[in-house]
Amino acid sequence: MDNxxxxxxxxxxxxxxxGNQVLKNINFSMEKGEILGLVGENGAxxxxxxxxxxxxxxxxxxxxxxxxxxxxxxxxxxxSPFDALDAGIGMVHQEFSLLPDFTTTENIVLNREDRxxxxxxxxxxxxxxxxxxxxxxxxNAIEAINKLGVDLDEDMLVSQMPVGHKEFTxxxxxxxxxxxxxxxxxEPTAVLTESEAETLLMTMKKLSRGGISIIFITHRLHxxxxxxxxILVMRxxxxxxxxxxxxxxxxxxxxxxxxxxxxxxxxxxxxxxxxKLPDVMKIEHLWVNMPGEIVRDFSIxxxKGEILGIGGLAGQGKLGIPNGIMGLYPAGGKVTFEDKxxxxxxxxxxxxxxxxxxxxxxxxxxLLLDESLEWNVTFTAMQAQNKYLKPILGGLIKWRDQKAxxxxxxxxxxxLQIKCTSSKQKAKALSGGNQQKVCLAKAFxxxxxxxxxxxxxxxxxxxxxxLVLEALKKANKENGTTIVMVSSELEELRSICDRIAIxxxxxxxxxxxxxxSSEEFGALMISAGKALKKETEK
Amino acid sequence: xxxxxxxxxxxxxxxxxxxxxxxxxxxxxxxxxxxxLVAPLGGISILTSISDVLMRFGMNxxxxxxxxxxxxxxxxxxxxxxxxxxxxxxxxxxxxxxGFTGGVSFLVAxxxxxxxxxxxxxxxxxxxNKVKGGxxxxxxxxxxxxxxxxxxxxLLLPYSNPQMVWGYKGTGLRTTISTEGYYLHILSDxxxxxxxxxxIPTGALLFFAFFAFLMWAFLHTKTGTAMTxxxxxxxxxxxxxxxxxxxxxxxVIMSTVLGGIGILAYQQAFxxxxxxxxxxxxxxPAVSAILIGGASVNKxxxxxxxxxxxxxxxxVTMTPSVMNSLIHTDxxxxxxxxxxxxxxxxxxxxxxxxx
Numbered sequence: 001m002d003n004x005x006x007x008x009x010x011x012x013x014x015x016x017x018x019g020n021q022v023l024k025n026i027n028f029s030m031e032k033g034e035i036l037g038l039v040g041e042n043g044a045x046x047x048x049x050x051x052x053x054x055x056x057x058x059x060x061x062x063x064x065x066x067x068x069x070x071x072x073x074x075x076x077x078x079x080s081p082f083d084a085l086d087a088g089i090g091m092v093h094q095e096f097s098l099l100p101d102f103t104t105t106e107n108i109v110l111n112r113e114d115r116x117x118x119x120x121x122x123x124x125x126x127x128x129x130x131x132x133x134x135x136x137x138x139x140n141a142i143e144a145i146n147k148l149g150v151d152l153d154e155d156m157l158v159s160q161m162p163v164g165h166k167e168f169t170x171x172x173x174x175x176x177x178x179x180x181x182x183x184x185x186x187e188p189t190a191v192l193t194e195s196e197a198e199t200l201l202m203t204m205k206k207l208s209r210g211g212i213s214i215i216f217i218t219h220r221l222h223x224x225x226x227x228x229x230x231i232l233v234m235r236x237x238x239x240x241x242x243x244x245x246x247x248x249x250x251x252x253x254x255x256x257x258x259x260x261x262x263x264x265x266x267x268x269x270x271x272x273x274x275x276k277l278p279d280v281m282k283i284e285h286l287w288v289n290m291p292g293e294i295v296r297d298f299s300i301x302x303x304k305g306e307i308l309g310i311g312g313l314a315g316q317g318k319l320g321i322p323n324g325i326m327g328l329y330p331a332g333g334k335v336t337f338e339d340k341x342x343x344x345x346x347x348x349x350x351x352x353x354x355x356x357x358x359x360x361x362x363x364x365x366x367l368l369l370d371e372s373l374e375w376n377v378t379f380t381a382m383q384a385q386n387k388y389l390k391p392i393l394g395g396l397i398k399w400r401d402q403k404a405x406x407x408x409x410x411x412x413x414x415x416l417q418i419k420c421t422s423s424k425q426k427a428k429a430l431s432g433g434n435q436q437k438v439c440l441a442k443a444f445x446x447x448x449x450x451x452x453x454x455x456x457x458x459x460x461x462x463x464x465x466x467l468v469l470e471a472l473k474k475a476n477k478e479n480g481t482t483i484v485m486v487s488s489e490l491e492e493l494r495s496i497c498d499r500i501a502i503x504x505x506x507x508x509x510x511x512x513x514x515x516x517s518s519e520e521f522g523a524l525m526i527s528a529g530k531a532l533k534k535e536t537e538k
Numbered sequence: 539x540x541x542x543x544x545x546x547x548x549x550x551x552x553x554x555x556x557x558x559x560x561x562x563x564x565x566x567x568x569x570x571x572x573x574x575l576v577a578p579l580g581g582i583s584i585l586t587s588i589s590d591v592l593m594r595f596g597m598n599x600x601x602x603x604x605x606x607x608x609x610x611x612x613x614x615x616x617x618x619x620x621x622x623x624x625x626x627x628x629x630x631x632x633x634x635x636x637g638f639t640g641g642v643s644f645l646v647a648x649x650x651x652x653x654x655x656x657x658x659x660x661x662x663x664x665x666x667n668k669v670k671g672g673x674x675x676x677x678x679x680x681x682x683x684x685x686x687x688x689x690x691x692x693l694l695l696p697y698s699n700p701q702m703v704w705g706y707k708g709t710g711l712r713t714t715i716s717t718e719g720y721y722l723h724i725l726s727d728x729x730x731x732x733x734x735x736x737x738i739p740t741g742a743l744l745f746f747a748f749f750a751f752l753m754w755a756f757l758h759t760k761t762g763t764a765m766t767x768x769x770x771x772x773x774x775x776x777x778x779x780x781x782x783x784x785x786x787x788x789x790v791i792m793s794t795v796l797g798g799i800g801i802l803a804y805q806q807a808f809x810x811x812x813x814x815x816x817x818x819x820x821x822x823p824a825v826s827a828i829l830i831g832g833a834s835v836n837k838x839x840x841x842x843x844x845x846x847x848x849x850x851x852x853x854v855t856m857t858p859s860v861m862n863s864l865i866h867t868d869x870x871x872x873x874x875x876x877x878x879x880x881x882x883x884x885x886x887x888x889x890x891x892x893x
Contacts, residue, residue, distance in 0.1 A: 328777060348779030357777065365777050368770045370837075375767070380778035383764055398760040 005073040007032050007181055007213045008053075012067035015048055015059070022048050023237045026067070030182070030230075035204060035214045037228035037245075039221065039257060045237040046217055050184050053215075054091045055084040071181070088181035090174030092188055096166050100159035104152055105134075105141040108173045113137055144176035147210075149203050164196035171200075175207070183207070184215045189223060201227050219314060221250050233257055254522040257313075274498045277303035280482050281342075281450060286333035287506075288317070288324025295320035296506030298333075302450070302484060307476050309497030309514065310486040313525055317506035318486050319360055322452035326350050326357040328365065337450065351384040356448035358439045360455035360486070362432070366439040369428035373420060374409045376427045376438050381445040412441035416471055433464025440471055450482040451475070457492060469496055490521055559832070562884050566830055566849050566877060573856040580863030585735035587856060594851040596726065596742025597807045600749055601800030601824040602831075602847045604793045609838040610757065611789035612769030613666055615825045615882075618677035620817035621662055621684045622797020625654035630802055630811050631711065634720050635699050644721035644806065651798035658684075659794030663787030674835075678821075685818045692813050715811040726807045745803055749796065754840050756792075765789055769836055800824075826850060826878035853877055 006029040015023040023045045030036050040046050051058065052065050055078025059065055068075055071087055078084045084091075098107050114136035115127070122129040138154055145152045150168045158166060167188055174183055185204075189197040197220075204214055204227050216228060224231055224245075231248065233241040233256040241256040281302040288295035295317040302308050312318045324331030327347040335342040343349040350357075359365040368376050381387040388405045389398040409423040416437040420430060427438060436456065443451055453472060457465040473496055475481045487493050493500050494514045501511045502524040510524045556564060577584055601619065608616045616622075629651030633643045662680060669676045693710040697703055702715045716722070728741025756762040768775045768785045776782050801820070805811050828838060831846020857873050 326777065328773075347777055348781075351779045359777065364771075365773045368767055368774050370770050371767070375763075379763065379767055379774075382760060383767075384779045386760070389760055397755075400758045400760070400763055 006030055006070075007034075007072060009070040009073075010053075010067075011069065013049070013052060013069060014066040015045075015052060017062050021237055023052075023065070026239055028232055028239065028242060030213050030215070032181075032213060033208045033211045034230065035208050035216055035228045037224035037231040038215055038217045038234065039219070039224060039231065039253060040234035044234040046234055047186065049234075050091065050186060050215070050217070053084070054089060054184065055079065055081050057081075085177065088177075088179045089184065090177060090180050090182070091184040092167070092170045092174060092186060094186050096170060098158045098166060098169060101157060103155050103157055104145075104161075104165075104169050104172075105138050105154045107158055107169055108141040108144055108176050109137045110173070112177070114140065140176055141172070144172040147175050147207075148172050149206060150199055164192045167192060167196075167200070171203075175212075180212060182213045182215070184217075186217045187219065188216075189218055189220060197223065221253055224253070225250060251519070251522055254525050255518060272306070272498055274303045274306045277305055280304040280338060282334075282336045283321075283325070284334040284336075286321065286324060286331065286335060288320040288329050288331040290317075290320035290323050290329040293317050293320040293323075294506050295324055295331075295503075298503070298506065298508060300501055300508060300511070302482060303498075305476070305480050305482055306498045307472070307483045307485060307496055309493035309500035310484065310503060311488070311490050311493050311500055311521070311525075312503035312509070314488060316503050318488075318503040319454055320506070321503070322357055322454050322484065322486055323359070326355065326452060328357075328359075348384065351380065351446060354449035356380075356443040356446045356451050358436075358443050358451070358453040358456060360458060362435050362439055366442075367427045367435060370426060372424045372426060373413070373418070373430075373438060374405045374423045377409045377412055377441045377445055378405045380442055381447075385446065387445070408445060409441075412444065416441055417467060431460075431464075433460035433468075436460050436464065436468055437471075440468060444471075444475060447479070448481060450484065452484050452486070454486045455488065456485065457487070457489065465492075472496065490518065494518075494521075562881055563830055563832055563849070566853065566881075570849060570852045570856065573853075573860045576864065577856065577860050580860055582859050582863060583735050587859065589735065589737040590855040591848065591852050592743070593726065593737070593739050593807060594855055595847050596739045596746060597804045598800070598823065598827065598851055599746045599843065599847045600803050601797055601820065602827045602843050603746070603749055603753060603840075604796035604800055605824060605828045605833070606753055606838050606840070606843065607765065607789040607792040607796075609828075609833060609836060610762075610769050611765045611786045612772060612836060613786055613789060614674040614677070614835055615828075616677060616790075616793045616797070617674055617821050617825065618662060618680040618684070619793075619797045619821040619824055620681035621658050622655055622794035623801045623817035623820050624684055624688050624798075625658050625794060626651045626798030626801035626805075627688075627811060627813060627817065628654045629798060630717075630721075630805060631697065631702060631715070631813075634702060634715070635697050637699075639720055641721070641724055644724045644802065647721065647802055648799060651802060652795055655795030655798040656791050659791030660787060662794060663790030666790055667783045667786055681821055682818075685815065688817075689814050711813050713812070713814050713816075715813070717805055717809055717811060721802075721806045722809055724806045725803060739807070742803060742807060749799070750840050750843065761785075761788070822878055822882070823850065823854075826881040829881045829884070830877075850878070 009029040010026055013023060013026040014021070026049060038046050053069065057080060060079065070076065071089075076087055078087070099110070102110070114133040115130035116133045119129070119131050141154050145154065148168060148171055152165055152168055152172065158169060161169070171185070171188070174180060188200060192200060201223060204216065208214060216224070218224060228245050231243040231245060231253060232239050233243065233253060235257065243253065279301040283301070284299050286295055286298040292315055298317070298321060310318050310321060320329065323329045325335055325342065325344070327345045327350060331344045333344070335344065337353060337355065340353065363369060368379065378388045382389060382400070386398065388401050388408065390401045391397070392399050406423055412418070413420065413423060418430070418434050418437045418441070420434065427435060430438065440456070456468050456472065460468070469492065472483055472485070476483050485493065485497060497514045499511055499513050500521070502509045502521060504525070512520055512524070574584060574587070577587060604619060604622060605616055608614065629647040629649070632650050633647035636646065638646045665680065666673050666676065695711070696709075697711050702711055704710050704712055725741035725745050726739040729744075731738040731740055757766065764775065764780050765785050765788070767778070768780060768782050772782050775785070801817070827846040827850035828842055829846065830849050831842035831844070833839070833842040833846070854874055
């Protein structure tokens, strides 16, 4: 029965960041030589789970985790990644951790260099000063590279390598460790070309035959289907499906990824007839160079008074659209708003002409963390529209009107139920949900004709979520604000939008009314996988 | 039990006060108080000491005020203050060269200073926009380079006023030029109050108050608000339609012009224009003064300027006289250097915390 002990068994793992639950009751196990595919939207908790398994410091620093996990039947308690390495877990991160000016060999055996017989120095100062044995190092490195089955030059400097080779160097390094049992690959194919990715997948199969278990995280579903034995789908910090590769299909995985429950959420069935509404904004051949969210060729017309949803899988470019139009990332193409051509790359023009944007990056773009709520709410309107200012000397001096600022801020605090001690409190002192409400208040203070909201409910609790969505609906209904909402939460889009455009690879894949079923949306998103697959075949 | 709770809350209050006030400021304030207390033991008149502190406050406060705009716009501490000072030196020397005397010479000096300050500040600002994140390092070298370049120019520029040029050669400016007959004590003696040993340089204080008020008012305007926001979060400001680079350049121009006017206020009280390496040593005292006043690398206010200048100049004035009279060795320079450099070091290490 001994060989039946799973390599990894995870029992009831949970984790919260200061009250914000990111993982709940995670249970799964892995056999020797098994490849486990882990999929889920951004923020589903995949990375946090992997950080726990790898003993990363930030887990302990933020209060540890609940539950436990077992390696070969023994409970693992890691206080640092070194413990994880010793226990036979290797991890290749999304970002490379390589020394650019060292060669492949040096990187692979770093800190585990072979040593020659002790020198005089090491006799005196201990074995940290042993002379290293370059020949033996090279031999070990080549062995690891061969195990991987790729063509790597062992003498090349990392800084001169193409990205794919860097990735392979990282994997070789993990493989060269003695007693490697479990390899965690966090989106390894994201930076690889198709042929390199293909090589990697083949290597993974070879490794698994050699008895190494692999946890494979990726957004490319066809890769999962190609190599994995089992597939875990995570969503909102829980495992929603545990699927067998042979008994599932890409549509089923996608549905599990994007839908809270398969038959859950009702679409927005208010059934407004938006077809008859006039166009308010026409976007033609928009491209945006936003790293990680590149928009390639996006065209759509936004109807006056509608709520348009923009969805799609992570990295397909949906976030780039509002960021590009509002001038935060370099953009091109033609956008007309109310018969005026929008000046791209010019936030000032956009705000002055009735556009507003609630950014997905609250702390980076959305807020002045070190300033009061008053400033956060009123600043943009003050600067772009000369609101909350008192003219002095016939308008020569524009004096800040403290009274008007306070009134406006308090009005929004009440309206949006922002929990704070006073309007003077600093934005950084608020919780995520309340910060998001402040961002909304900032946009409402502009009284925009068209409002872009990007991931308005990311990382905030359920109560705040409902409030934020309600506020958006209200603004749309009562003030006639046209809203373009970008979100990874399909259910959320379906609940408030009139129609939803799905973005794949920076282009519109299709536009459906919100009342369409999850399956239909899922089908649109999967074509992402199909398209990539086609490219691979080419 | 109740007593314990009360005690702990008092403790917390004290701790909160210390945290907000900052240990270094507390220590320096305590040290200054101590100096004033022991001064009579050394036979030093407290009133004379206070007069000294006030005079030095009038001399230095505008240069400290010059730090404020750049801190607000996120350009950090203006270690390139010598550039502003050089525009002030140009203002002063040109005004004398053109033959203006008395009060008029001071006004003309200010006008010329504003002209050169704007010009230099603009170029300096454009440079700092290219090195975002490393402003303070670059600013230091801008200061060094400007001083060295002007060392050459002071010799080469065709000045001819005999009061200013080297007597034996007839060309090239002297290292120190007396402001007597031009704008010596033009501010300090204006409405001066004299009660026994206590002298209050009302004019100099009013001159500072005027610029401090302008600065305070500016920070309450639309543009001033934008400047603070640019320093607080440049991306937020950009998303709100602010031209971040232009706002930063404006702050650098303001800082440079104020530095120039600051040195004019310094010269009229001190009595001499110090050329060549003179401006070299002016940035550090101004930087440490505003830090002692409680400013951080990205937050500063007018009270920071006033408190900081009083504390810093208090130490500078009091240590030589008190120390010398008590222990008969000159420790003052050492203590001044420890206080000013220590303060800068402290503030720079706290930079990350503030974010």
